[in-house]
Amino acid sequence: MYLILVYDIGQKRVGKMLKLCRKYLHWIQNSVFEGEITPVKLKELLAEAGKIMDEEQDSLIIFKSRNEKWLEKEVVGKEKNEIDTFL
Amino acid sequence: MYLILVYDIGQKRVGKMLKLCRKYLHWIQNSVFEGEITPVKLKELLAEAGKIMDEEQDSLIIFKSRNEKWLEKEVVGKEKNEIDTFL
Secondary structure (H helix, E strand, O other): OEEEEEEEOOHHHHHHHHHHHHHHOEEEEOOEEEEEOOHHHHHHHHHHHHHHOOOOOOEEEEEEEOOHHHOEEEEEEOOOHHHHOOO | OEEEEEEEOOHHHHHHHHHHHHHHOEEEEOOEEEEEOOHHHHHHHHHHHHHHOOOOOOEEEEEEEOOHHHEEEEEEEOOOHHHHOOO
16 A cells, blocks of 8 residues: 655654654655555554654654555655655 | 645744645644645645745645545544644
């Protein structure tokens, strides 16, 4: 499936979360990721994320689509991807 | 069409952008919005956003889907919506 993931995480935990998400998805903006992922890998990602998150303060939203073609993406302004490759 | 909008905006401009996006869409997380929007309204929103944004620093990503049914949303942790209604 195709996934968009957005997190809103406290400063202290954001580094860990970023590292985790980049293991599974492409980083497209500060707290936004996208990519193809299998249900098993997604479960793994969410389990790991749950360990990092403070459920009182943090949140994570995912949008799943069975097919990437059903989503059209448009970026206005600076694209994060250029930076991503250097990190 | 159904829209997901995520922005990454400098602190100074974020208040204006939030206010603008809430005029057109539902606020679901710090910098994430979703909702049904017509192509004309989207054009209007992007034109207004362009005036607020610093194109060197800020970015805005939109994902369009012809049908909301093609997207399945899942929220982990705190939901922003509860707060939204009080603001």
